[in-house]
Amino acid sequence: MIEVKNLTKHYGITVAVKDVSFSVKKGEVLGFLGPNGAGKTTTMKIITCFMPPTAGTVEVGGSDILEDPLSVREKIGYLPENTPLYSDMTVESYLNFIAEVRRIHPRDRRERVNRMIETCSLKGVLKKDIGALSKGFKQRVGLAQAMIHDPKILILDEPTSGLDPNQIIEIRKLIKELGKEKTIILSTHILPEVSATCDRVIIINDGQLVASGTPEELQNRAAGESVIYTTVKADAAKVQTVFTSLGWVKKCSVESKQGERARFKLLATQDVSDPTEQLYDIAVKNGWMLSELYRETLSLEDIFLKLTTS
Ligand SMILES: Nc1ncnc2c1ncn2[C@@H]1O[C@H](COP(=O)(O)OP(=O)(O)OP(=O)(O)O)[C@@H](O)[C@H]1O
Numbered sequence: 001m002i003e004v005k006n007l008t009k010h011y012g013i014t015v016a017v018k019d020v021s022f023s024v025k026k027g028e029v030l031g032f033l034g035p036n037g038a039g040k041t042t043t044m045k046i047i048t049c050f051m052p053p054t055a056g057t058v059e060v061g062g063s064d065i066l067e068d069p070l071s072v073r074e075k076i077g078y079l080p081e082n083t084p085l086y087s088d089m090t091v092e093s094y095l096n097f098i099a100e101v102r103r104i105h106p107r108d109r110r111e112r113v114n115r116m117i118e119t120c121s122l123k124g125v126l127k128k129d130i131g132a133l134s135k136g137f138k139q140r141v142g143l144a145q146a147m148i149h150d151p152k153i154l155i156l157d158e159p160t161s162g163l164d165p166n167q168i169i170e171i172r173k174l175i176k177e178l179g180k181e182k183t184i185i186l187s188t189h190i191l192p193e194v195s196a197t198c199d200r201v202i203i204i205n206d207g208q209l210v211a212s213g214t215p216e217e218l219q220n221r222a223a224g225e226s227v228i229y230t231t232v233k234a235d236a237a238k239v240q241t242v243f244t245s246l247g248w249v250k251k252c253s254v255e256s257k258q259g260e261r262a263r264f265k266l267l268a269t270q271d272v273s274d275p276t277e278q279l280y281d282i283a284v285k286n287g288w289m290l291s292e293l294y295r296e297t298l299s300l301e302d303i304f305l306k307l308t309t310s
């Protein structure tokens with residue numbers, strides 16, 4: 001549905017996006033992650049025809065962004081980072097205006113506008129000027145304008161930014177629901193949001209793609225080595241020797257000691273699938289008393305940090 005190939009964007013001497021390629025399949029919800037200044041907004045602006053790339057190509061539903069921008073724009077609903085809303089229009093007149101701009105048939109306009117009012121919970125502010133709205137309500141109006149023409153593709157730049165916790169949950173639910181029939185790219189800094197709403201994730205850092213996959217795949221791949229904590233009641237030196245002799249144990253250190261109990265920290269290599277079971281087995285065979293056995297897995301946060309800090 002969306003094909004981004006070797007995308008590069010320079011702003012003067014700043015290289016905001018460097019040779020980025022990815023694709024989004026029909027019906028997929030893609031999470032676009034990256035720290036501040038990574039190039040997310042820039043990429044989204046190019047996909048939505050707000051800005052031409054310096055190099056590379058983007059196709060949206062078979063249309064090229066440079067050759068057929070009108071057709072691309074028709075297929076897409078875009079929530080920009082800072083929604084440029086008309087501040088002296090009321091919410092109601094703005095939505096009607098957008099419905100007109102989006103060339104929704106006059107017969108269907110009222111129904112579409114009402115649908116958006118319902119979906120984005122805007123009933124209470126219809127008569128208010130947009131300029132007088134709180135940040136969160138402006139964001140909701142932004143979402144409403146992005147979806148009003150029922151586009152097949154939604155590009156949402158930080159859709160939950162500025163929303164209160166209740167509304168965040170509502171919007172995530174909505175995105176998940178929309179994702180059943182639409183293709184969505186959303187950028188976010190909120191990592192639990194990705195696990196909650198996205199089928200696939202790409203991470204960019206400093207304009208370059210550093211990872212892509214399902215949230216689970218990223219967790220598995222980046223996990224690499226895992227850390228295991230175990231507390232054993234036995235001769236600590238012997239336990240350490242036995243653990244260290246295991247092929248998959250990179251390092252075994254004594255974290256703390258209390259009476260006959262010692263707490264060990266083990267660094268396991270990637271190529272062992274059942275380290276805790278093996279340790280349990282060894283303890284049983286040696287008649288050691290185990291009072292703790294815990295494997296630490298990396299969260300999406302850890303992975304993000306690992307990939308985007310150097
Ligand atoms: N109009 C501009 N002129 C010059 N440089 C720009 C412009 N817009 C963005 N940049 C630079 O391009 C880089 C990427 O910015 P971009 O806004 O795409 O990042 P982002 O991933 O959306 O960040 P954030 O998470 O803060 O929204 C940054 O170094 C930024 O300073």
Ligand SMILES: [Mg+2]
Nearest residue numbers: 040041042081
């Ligand atoms: Mg941005």
